[in-house]
Amino acid sequence: MTLTTRPRGTNDVGPGQIELWHELEERIRRVCAAYGYQELRTPMFEHTELFQRGIGEATDIVEKEMYTFQDRGERSLTLRPEGTAPAVRAFLEHNLGSGSLPVKLYYFGPMFRYERPQAGRYRQFTQFGLEALGSGDPLLDVEAILLPLELYKSCGLSGFEVEINTIGCPNCRPGYRQELVEYFQPRVERLCSSCQNRLHRNPLRLLDCKVESCQEVLAGAPEITKHLCGECSEHFAQVLAYLDALGVEYRLNPRLVRGFDYYTKTVFEVTSQELGAQNAIGAGGRYDGLVEELGGKPTPAVGFAVGVERLLLALQGQGKLQPEPKGPSAYLIHFGGDTKLKAAQVAHFLRGQGLWVELDYLDRSIRAQMKAANRLGSRYAVIFGEEELSRGRLMLRNMQDGQEQEIDLEDLKQLAKILGECGK
RNA sequence: GUGGGUAUAGCUCAGCUGGUUAGAGCGCCAGGUUGUGGCCCUGGAGGUCGCCGGUUCGAAUCCGGUUACUCACCCCA
Numbered sequence: 001m002t003l004t005t006r007p008r009g010t011n012d013v014g015p016g017q018i019e020l021w022h023e024l025e026e027r028i029r030r031v032c033a034a035y036g037y038q039e040l041r042t043p044m045f046e047h048t049e050l051f052q053r054g055i056g057e058a059t060d061i062v063e064k065e066m067y068t069f070q071d072r073g074e075r076s077l078t079l080r081p082e083g084t085a086p087a088v089r090a091f092l093e094h095n096l097g098s099g100s101l102p103v104k105l106y107y108f109g110p111m112f113r114y115e116r117p118q119a120g121r122y123r124q125f126t127q128f129g130l131e132a133l134g135s136g137d138p139l140l141d142v143e144a145i146l147l148p149l150e151l152y153k154s155c156g157l158s159g160f161e162v163e164i165n166t167i168g169c170p171n172c173r174p175g176y177r178q179e180l181v182e183y184f185q186p187r188v189e190r191l192c193s194s195c196q197n198r199l200h201r202n203p204l205r206l207l208d209c210k211v212e213s214c215q216e217v218l219a220g221a222p223e224i225t226k227h228l229c230g231e232c233s234e235h236f237a238q239v240l241a242y243l244d245a246l247g248v249e250y251r252l253n254p255r256l257v258r259g260f261d262y263y264t265k266t267v268f269e270v271t272s273q274e275l276g277a278q279n280a281i282g283a284g285g286r287y288d289g290l291v292e293e294l295g296g297k298p299t300p301a302v303g304f305a306v307g308v309e310r311l312l313l314a315l316q317g318q319g320k321l322q323p324e325p326k327g328p329s330a331y332l333i334h335f336g337g338d339t340k341l342k343a344a345q346v347a348h349f350l351r352g353q354g355l356w357v358e359l360d361y362l363d364r365s366i367r368a369q370m371k372a373a374n375r376l377g378s379r380y381a382v383i384f385g386e387e388e389l390s391r392g393r394l395m396l397r398n399m400q401d402g403q404e405q406e407i408d409l410e411d412l413k414q415l416a417k418i419l420g421e422c423g424k
Numbered sequence: 425g426u427g428g429g430u431a432u433a434g435c436u437c438a439g440c441u442g443g444u445u446a447g448a449g450c451g452c453c454a455g456g457u458u459g460u461g462g463c464c465c466u467g468g469a470g471g472u473c474g475c476c477g478g479u480u481c482g483a484a485u486c487c488g489g490u491u492a493c494u495c496a497c498c499c500c501a
């Protein structure tokens with residue numbers, strides 16, 4: 001059983017699905033090129049410490065969701081659960097900050113988290129993400145939102161919403177945090193158990209609790225806006241001003257918080273109404289402290305990540321991004337023996353011209369071969385009959401209208417031309 | 425990690441309150457057309473009824489466990 005079943009929370013992507021992936025990857029490359037983001041491919045695993053330091057020891061991901069193992073050299077390695085820390089690591093390792101700033105990078109690849117799978121959540125999933133390092137310009141925050149929005153639009157996606165918030169910086173957040181604790185402490189018995197639990201560990205997280213009793217308590221909770229330092233306040237105001245000027249629709253959500261420790265200032269999330277409970281198709285934010293945390297000099301940065309499977313799910317829900325079905329240009333029909341040999345030669349030639357050509361490998365009847373040609377959506381059937389071959393000719397049948405014509409076996413260029421003209 | 429639902433052919437699913445050889449549609453293969461597809465007709469292949477155990481004369485059906493899938497919680501893309 002386990003030999004023929006894939007590991008839990010993983011997916012195979014084969015014919016019928018892979019076309020969508022190719023199409024999406026193509027669009028990603030196009031959008032990134034327009035915004036000047038270049039691809040970065042990092043390893044699928046990293047030193048475990050990178051994620052412990054980067055994401056934060058007290059986060060769920062580090063505490064219970066990482067695929068961590070020891071290699072034969074007794075190094076502790078971890079399958080990457082996210083893409084930002086590795087990108088920053090590569091940025092530092094190759095000293096990319098020494099060139100012109102900002103450095104704009106994007107990545108596309110599998111991430112791994114040990115969680116219970118559900119709709120739109122897998123143990124191996126794919127993220128497309130981007131990181132802009134070396135500038136604190138609020139315009140970069142905005143572009144980190146614009147780029148994925150551009151991608152969604154180019155795929156034809158509708159029904160998504162941008163939520164945005166700021167969570168301050170190491171200067172102003174501790175004060176707000178303190179204020180929150182002071183507010184919740186006297187009301188602690190009205191909170192759900194998990195909120196009681198995280199009250200001291202990570203009080204910001206209480207803000208997005210969905211439990212009804214917590215919601216009531218939350219209604220009167222202090223908002224961060226009034227506790228922001230001058231810099232954070234100014235930064236956020238500029239981000240919103242740019243969004244307005246660029247005509248981006250968004251919803252201010254003072255309750256929006258993110259799960260990683262490295263976020264500062266702007267955080268945002270894009271949700272799709274097409275999805276179930278896991279409805280975020282992208283999220284990101286600014287992380288001005290991470291580069292320094294990982295050993296570099298202070299370097300502001302901002303990033304965004306798209307959940308590719310979720311995006312595809314949302315698109316499928318709307319019947320979007322459907323590549324037109326393709327079929328071979330020709331199906332070569334033979335009768336075995338010498339006719340098969342001849343068909344193989346012609347197929348070899350036509351394929352050399354870049355044409356998709358199929359033929360039968362099961363020694364099936366002509367009828368079965370015609371059926372196969374039809375099923376594959378072949379535009380032509382080329383019949384290699386004894387009689388025609390003896391006259392140095394082939395029978396070319398148009399599968400759409402059933403019209404047939406003879407082709408000179410010596411003039412394969414002519415055949416290739418006819419087949420090629422029918423678009424491919 | 426917690427809770428609910430589900431598990432029968434390659435796919436989608438029937439199978440009533442336990443009863444003898446487990447079915448349908450689609451798909452696949454072959455034939456009807458000894459060299460011509462789509463429509464139609466005929467036939468065929470394909471199933472440890474997820475797995476283990478229990479109750480029973482008898483279990484796909486009832487019970488327990490287990491695994492997987494699925495949805496939700498936690499959390500997140």
